[in-house]
Amino acid sequence: MEQKENASFWEQLDKKTSFSKLDHKIKVNTAIIGGGIFGITTAMLLMKENVEVSVLEARTIGSGATGRTTAKVTSQHRLIYQDIVRSQGDSGARQYADANQEAIEKIKEVIKEYHIDCDYEEQKSYVFATTEKGVEKIKREYEAAIKLGLPASIVSNEKLPFKIEAALCFEGQGMFHPLKYLYKIADILMEHKVPIYENTRITEIDGKGPFILKTDDGIEVEAANVIIATKYPILNKKGLFVTKLYVMRTYIVAGYSEKIHFDGMYINAEDPVRSLRSYVYEGKELILIVGASHQTGACKHTEAPYDELIAYAKKLDQDFDIQYKWSTQDCLSLDKIPYIGSLSEDLSEIYIGIGFSKWGITNSTVAAMILRDFILGKDNPWKDVFNPKRSFSMKASKELLIQGIDLAGDLIKKVLPVEEMDLTDIENGEGKVIEYNNEKVGVFKDQEGNVFCVEPTCKHMGCQVTFNNAEKTWDCPCHGSRYTCQGEVIEAPAVAALEIKSLNRM
Numbered sequence: 001m002e003q004k005e006n007a008s009f010w011e012q013l014d015k016k017t018s019f020s021k022l023d024h025k026i027k028v029n030t031a032i033i034g035g036g037i038f039g040i041t042t043a044m045l046l047m048k049e050n051v052e053v054s055v056l057e058a059r060t061i062g063s064g065a066t067g068r069t070t071a072k073v074t075s076q077h078r079l080i081y082q083d084i085v086r087s088q089g090d091s092g093a094r095q096y097a098d099a100n101q102e103a104i105e106k107i108k109e110v111i112k113e114y115h116i117d118c119d120y121e122e123q124k125s126y127v128f129a130t131t132e133k134g135v136e137k138i139k140r141e142y143e144a145a146i147k148l149g150l151p152a153s154i155v156s157n158e159k160l161p162f163k164i165e166a167a168l169c170f171e172g173q174g175m176f177h178p179l180k181y182l183y184k185i186a187d188i189l190m191e192h193k194v195p196i197y198e199n200t201r202i203t204e205i206d207g208k209g210p211f212i213l214k215t216d217d218g219i220e221v222e223a224a225n226v227i228i229a230t231k232y233p234i235l236n237k238k239g240l241f242v243t244k245l246y247v248m249r250t251y252i253v254a255g256y257s258e259k260i261h262f263d264g265m266y267i268n269a270e271d272p273v274r275s276l277r278s279y280v281y282e283g284k285e286l287i288l289i290v291g292a293s294h295q296t297g298a299c300k301h302t303e304a305p306y307d308e309l310i311a312y313a314k315k316l317d318q319d320f321d322i323q324y325k326w327s328t329q330d331c332l333s334l335d336k337i338p339y340i341g342s343l344s345e346d347l348s349e350i351y352i353g354i355g356f357s358k359w360g361i362t363n364s365t366v367a368a369m370i371l372r373d374f375i376l377g378k379d380n381p382w383k384d385v386f387n388p389k390r391s392f393s394m395k396a397s398k399e400l401l402i403q404g405i406d407l408a409g410d411l412i413k414k415v416l417p418v419e420e421m422d423l424t425d426i427e428n429g430e431g432k433v434i435e436y437n438n439e440k441v442g443v444f445k446d447q448e449g450n451v452f453c454v455e456p457t458c459k460h461m462g463c464q465v466t467f468n469n470a471e472k473t474w475d476c477p478c479h480g481s482r483y484t485c486q487g488e489v490i491e492a493p494a495v496a497a498l499e500i501k502s503l504n505r506m
Contacts, residue, residue: 006471008068008326009254009279009286010179017186019061022197022215027222028054030375031213033202034229035061037178038353038364040185040196042227044110045372047194054194056213056221058201058230062182064491065231065360068328070252070277070290072265073107073174075100076125077359079137079269080336081144084385087335090147092385096337097148099382103365104174111181114188118180119279124264125173126155128164134269138168145170161260161316168269175265175277178361203495205235209349216495225375226350228343230492231331232480233352235343241388242461244339245355247480248330250293251305253313255322260287274312286323289313296329297477302470327471329480329491332357340367340386341374351375352388423451431467431474431485441501442467442474444485454487455499465498474498 030046032039035057046053055061075097084093111120129135138154145152151171158167186196204214205226213221228234233241262285266276275290289312292305299305306325313320333339333355343350351374353367366382373380384390418435423443426432431444433456442456442465454474456465463478473490474483482491487498 006326008252008328009281009288009324010069010071010177011067011326013177013179013183015060015179015183017061017183017190019057019186019190019196019198022056022200022219022221023217025220025222026054026195028052029223030054030225030227031056031211031221031223032227032229033213033234034058034064034227034231035186035196035198036064036066036229036231036364037062037182037361038356038367039227039229040182040189041110041365042229042353042368042371043189043194043196044185045368046375047189047192049372049376051375054221054223055189055196056200056202056215057196057198058489058492058495060198061186061196062179065328065330066178066182068252068326069178069360070275070288071176071178071361072125072275072277072359073104073120073176073361074125074170074265074359075104075150075362076127076168076170076173077336077357078127078267078273079141081148081150082137082140083335084337085144085147088337088385088390093144094148095382095385097145097150099366099369099386100359100362101150102369103362104172106365106369107176107181107361108174110185111176114184116181116184118176118178118184120174120176120181122172122174125170126158126167126264126266127269128158128160128167128266129269130162130164131270132165135166137269138166142168159261159263160266167266169264173265175279177279201489201495202234205350208347211350224349227371228350228352228354231329231354231356232491232493233343233354234492234495235350241339241352241354242479244334245331245479246334247296248293248332248358249296249299249305249327249475250290250330250358251309251327252288252290252325253306253309253322254286254288254324255313255320256284257287257313257317257320259317260320261285262287272308287313287320295477296480296482297466297468297475299468300466302468306470329482330358330360331355331480337390338363338367338386339388340370341383341388343388429472430469431472433464433466439501440464442498444472446485452486453501454483455501457498458494459489459496459498460494 029052262278336357338355342348356363442454458476465474481494
């Protein structure tokens with residue numbers, strides 16, 4: 001397997017599916033914007049109910065978070081249940097637990113029904129503690145988990161390459177190859193005449209039902225229902241999600257070790273967070289080490305998180321052989337519970353599933369099941385805890401208000417300093433926002449010294465972008481929009497490219 005630059009291990013897979021770009025007007029019952037695991041799973045569930053559906057993907061299916069996940073299929077979302085009990089009560093926490101447990105079963109059911117070879121492996125999942133403070137957290141989480149009927153136990157003698165004090169174990173969890181799973185479902189959709197359009201970016205949604213969606217080429221899609229499966233909503237006014245979401249980048253290094261072996265999936269109870277799993281490829285155990293998160297666009301030296309994880313790997317085994325490194329982006333809600341439901345009261349047929357908070361495999365499947373029921377007019381037993389308009393307890397509301405104020409304050413501060421330098425000061429392979437002829441300009445030099453200049457203002461809500469030298473992208477620290485070094489959109493909520501600037505006109 002030959003590694004492709006800036007690609008995850010999963011993305012080394014030779015893609016066997018290819019879908020055309022939408023080039024004509026269509027009319028459909030349900031239009032799904034986004035071709036990740038959320039969008040594709042939702043399309044499959046609606047297809048099984050004979051709902052006419054089309055998938056519209058801005059790039060290629062699986063090219064976002066799905067292709068860069070750790071692909072843990074688990075209801076153990078670190079230490080979330082004690083928090084949900086506090087904020088949503090036992091009933092809300094039970095809904096969250098039941099929904100994610102059911103998502104595991106749904107994924108297994110789909111794999112069995114369609115004979116999907118995606119290397120699914122049932123595993124135990126662990127939150128481990130290396131300190132007494134961590135043990136206390138685990139004990140509280142265990143009490144919450146048992147009360148909610150989750151398959152939890154506390155263990156102390158797991159075989160890890162470091163000493164632990166205790167671990168919270170969930171039985172019957174799983175892991176798989178996410179793109180093998182996604183591509184097979186996409187094939188099934190095509191076999192059932194469900195259209196998937198790639199390189200089809202939706203830039204506008206007009207009307208109040210039926211809706212008119214417009215692509216960046218001006219092609220129209222008419223739909224009675226719209227599902228926005230873009231991780232962050234491309235509509236920024238309705239629902240005020242800019243005040244309810246924040247975006248983080250997380251880093252992964254993967255490689256081989258003669259000393260490290262994992263019989264299960266692991267994440268620690270303390271900070272900094274370290275998430276661990278393995279994947280057997282060609283008879284060898286590939287070890288994935290995950291962590292070093294930061295708010296998107298807010299890290300000045302973006303190679304540092306990789307260095308941090310490599311140092312951690314070398315501490316476990318000085319001969320750890322790093323083969324792959326990549327990063328991913330996650331959208332988090334303020335209480336770590338996704339927002340799943342209608343975008344707003346007056347646009348009730350536009351649906352969202354956002355804020356999966358780093359647990360997108362099961363939470364996206366939960367979203368697909370809930371939104372299937374909404375479109376079919378069926379009641380769903382978990383809808384209340386995921387309701388985008390949900391209420392919070394007094395204590396939780398106070399905590400969320402403080403977080404919200406902090407986030408809003410951060411947004412105000414995102415007019416970042418501009419460096420005073422000449423073009424000759426920028427090295428090959430580097431990008432910076434500089435002052436040039438009395439104007440701000442985002443400048444990137446490739447390895448050959450070719451210069452690419454953009455207007456460094458995000459097209460979503462006008463925040464100044466920063467350059468990510470590790471990924472060679474322009475990243476927005478406000479809401480997580482990302483662009484290539486030449487200004488093309490990579491990730492929502494932005495739907496338009498950065499403006500190109502010519503040095504000759506400056």
